[in-house]
Structures are given as C-alpha cells and as structure tokens.
Amino acid sequence: MLSLMSEPTETRRERAARRAGEFPPAPEPLPRPVLDSHTHLDITVSEAGVPGGGPADDPVAAAVALATTVGVDRLVQVGVDVASSRWGADTADAHPAVLATVALHPNEAPRLADLDEALREIESLAARDRVRGIGETGMDFFRTADEGRAAQEASFRAHIAIAKRYDKALVIHDRDAHADVLRILDDEGAPDTVVLHCFSGDAEFARECVRRGYLLSFAGTVTFGSAAGLREAAALTPVDQMLVETDAPYLTPTPHRGRPNASYLIPLTVRSLAQTTGTDLDELCAAISATGDRAFGPW
Ligand SMILES: [Zn+2]
Ligand SMILES: [Zn+2]
DSSP states (O other), X not given: OHHHHHOTXXXXXXXXXXXXXXXXXXXXXXXXXXXXXXXXXXXHHHHHOSGGGOOSSSHHHHHHHHHHHTTEEEEEEEOSSHHHHHHHHHHHHHOTTEEEEEOOOTTTGGGOSOHHHHHHHHHHHHTSTTEEEEEEEEEETTTSOGGGHHHHHHHHHHHHHHHHHHTOEEEEEEXXXXXXXXXXXXXXXXXXXXXXXXXXXXXXXXXXXXXXXXXXXXXXXXXXXXXHHHHHHHHTSOGGGEEEOOOTTSOOOTTOTTSOOOGGGHHHHHHHHHHHHTOOHHHHHHHHHHHHHHHHOOO
C-alpha cells in the first residue's frame, strides 16, 4: 500500500516496464508528417533492441515502419565516430526514409590516437549524396576535461570546414559551451545551415541563435517538468527555425522518462512544443517538416 502511494504519477505497469527497459507504447498519431532530425538507430538497436519489438532481420525498416504509423516518416541518422558514420551513410543508401550525417563526436575526438586520419575518413564520407550533414560535432565541457579541449576545438573547426566544402548542414552538439560554440563559428565563418541539436540554452542564447538564422532542434528535454527555461527558449523561436528530434535512445519525453527512446515517440515532443509555442499542431507539423526538408532534404 505504501509503495503504491509513494509514486502516484507512475503506474505499477509503467514502473515495471521502465525497469525492464521496454519501449513505451506508441502515442497518438500526428495530423501531418514530420521528421526526427537527430537519432542514433545503431545505438538504439544495440542498447535497447528493435523499437516496437518487431522482427530483427531489418531493424531499421522496423523502426521506420513504426514511426511512420504515428506520422514520423523521415529521420536523420547521426554519426559519432568513423564506424557509426560509415554505417549511417550505408543505411541512408539502403533506406529511402533515412538520411545521414557524419562526424566525430566532441567527446570522441580528444580520445583518438590519430585525429587527422579519422577526419580524412569523415571527409570522404561527407562527399556521398545521402550524407546531408556534418555532425554531431561541437563542444562539450561537461564530459571532456580541460586537457581534451584543444583537440575538441581543432576537431570542431575541421568539421565546420568540411561542412562548408561540401555544402552540408552543420549539426552542433553544445553542452555547457554556448559562448565557445559561437566564438568558433564566428572565427571560422558558419556554413549556410547550422542546427543546434538538443538545444539546451536559455532565452537569451536562443534569441542570439535565432538572430543568426540558426535552426534550434528541440529534444524530449523540452517536455521535462524542470525545463521551464528551455520552454521559454522554445516559445521565442520562430516555428520556421524549429526542428524536433529524439537523440534516441536517450532523452525519452515525458511521461516515459527512463525508458528507451525512438523516432515513433516524436509526437509527444511535438505536442508539447505546440502547447509551449501556442501554435496550432497542424501548422507546427507543417513548419517543422518544411524546415527539415530545407536543412537536409530532399529525402
Ligand atoms: Zn549530442
Ligand atoms: Zn546525438
């Protein structure tokens, strides 16, 4: 009795499923199709299995099919190292709903024995047609300590140059490093399309990014009860500079925090953004979809 009362917002069934690491049930479908602008299908399948628990012979096709049933009909598969970038590029070639981005993650770059060689591999992948972005790259002062920061910055600068050489979107990972990300972008000169993935800044930083014409991609974090500052940032972002993402298998939106994430859960974040921005859901889906096509498309 006491244990039932101690967690009034979580049912016993939900709690058991979270502990078992099960994917949550599919949400209500969206009225119009949108994309998942940032996902890690490879990590999702290896850490949590096939979304929806479908057949494992083609996990990507199963994940896309499930997402499509709720109106998420396109996704961007994001690379974090040479192997995952190559996998993403091959997966995008094989699946019409998938496009890829390629990069060395900012926490990965400082750990590489030969950063230059890895960057050459990324550059060779960048030339491929269904690779439409360079990322995730950027700065992370949360997980990388002082001694890794020079390599992290050198890697970020090299990725910016690759994005410009191949005219691809730059997908930025920025954790506790807002000012440095802007400083380095100014120094190198930003490419035409800049996406701040899993936007994590406050209203002031959002205003600066909007002014520069960058795209702000909101993840499940925007649905978290504690994220009032992030919702303030979302509320002032014009819908035509807004994207939505899972960053799956991480950052599962409310009310399924703690369970694995996948593209089919995007409707929860889109509905939350519609409420936050006071935008009609239909209109918001259309705007996000068009922005995704502009940044990465056509699929
Ligand atoms: Zn990231
Ligand atoms: Zn990511």
